[in-house]
Amino acid sequence: MHSTPPTSVVRRSSRLLALGLLLLCQACSITSHRTEPGGFGRPSSLAAMEADMDRPGPILLDSVVSADWRVPLGGLLNLDSAAAKHAHLSDNPAEPIQIYAHVLRHPTQGVFLVDTGVSAKILADPGRYGLHWLLRQFMPLDAIQIRKPTEQIVEQLPGKLQGVLFTHLHIDHISGMPDIAPTVPLYVGRGEASTPSFLNLFVQGASDALLDGKAPLRELASAGAADEPLSGVVDVFGDGSLFALNVPGHTPGSVAYLARTPQGPILLTGDTCHTSWGWTHSVEPGSYTTDQPMNRRSLLALKALAERHPALRVRLGHQPL
Secondary structure, eight states: OOOOOOHHHHHHHHHHHHHHHHHHHHTOOSOOSOEEEEEESEEEOHHHHHHHTTSOOSOEEEEEEEEEEEEOHHHHSOTTSHHHHHTTOOOOTTEEEEEEEEEEEETTTEEEEESOOOOHHHHHOGGGGTOOHHHHHHSOGGGOEESSOHHHHHHTSSSOEEEEEOSOOOHHHHTTGGGSOTTSOEEEOTTTTTOOOSTHHHHHHHHHHHHTTSOOEEEEOOOSOTTSTTSOEEESSSSSSEEEEEOTTSSTTOEEEEEEETTEEEEEOGGGOOOHHHHHTTOOOOTTOSOHHHHHHHHHHHHHHHHHOTTOEEEOSSSOO
16 A cells, blocks of 8 residues: 655655756756857947948848748737737737848958758758757747758858858757858857756757757857847957847847948848838737847837938848848
8 A cells, every 4th residue: 555645745845846947947058069258259339330330331141041931920929019919910820931041241251151041951850950859849840841951052152151140049040050060160149058048948959969069159249238239239350341239038149230231231130020020010029039028129229220220121030021
């Protein structure tokens, strides 16, 4: 005959289990891949960037649609926002989006990617890259239709790949890493790789697998407040041609990039804004974002920047504007 443990023992065990899970979640970063803090780029300021950004610059920027995808609208857009409710928006389980790789060419620094597109390898063998069954329930790989795999993007670059600049480290932005050479430098926003989060408990294995054997992650040399949108501006190449802007919220270390091109400035928002509707109506992402209030602050800061500079062309995280 089995005896029932005393209620006090059950409660104590439950508390210990809960404490253990809490400590585990608090200690869980998005990846355990090696990170080298600081040192890349030169700290600048929003005022310095804005003083020069409308002047034509040397960067050539080509945004490549690596894959088409369909995911729930409620992840991409905060459907509880006043604007979404006023428009009577409801969740669409198969909202069409794109996964991009942005090819950036600098006349002396060479060729870089901003985010990576999608490698065909992860669709062929998702388990090898940590995309286990549970994770695939939230990231439906069977809905991804590749147009141009990362391998092909890299092969067609007009020169050797000098580095990858990540807007953030969510899996759909690092899913081209199997096709990136181990020696290629990788750059992230401050705190992006190390800030703990509960959600990281589910994705760290995949992030680690995708980054396995690759170069360490190097943090951009931002000097601004980590929790204040656009307070940290990095002059990436030190010549005023490309700027990295801290836009926390979607992830703690999310980065937007502003490039001065011969045709005028271009802003890559990353996933500070996923959709064209979200940008037009100033609505932040939904369940896919870590901190919605902070994400909204970053989105409004980018929109205010665009309003101050009407020539600025905006390229969103997952839809054309």
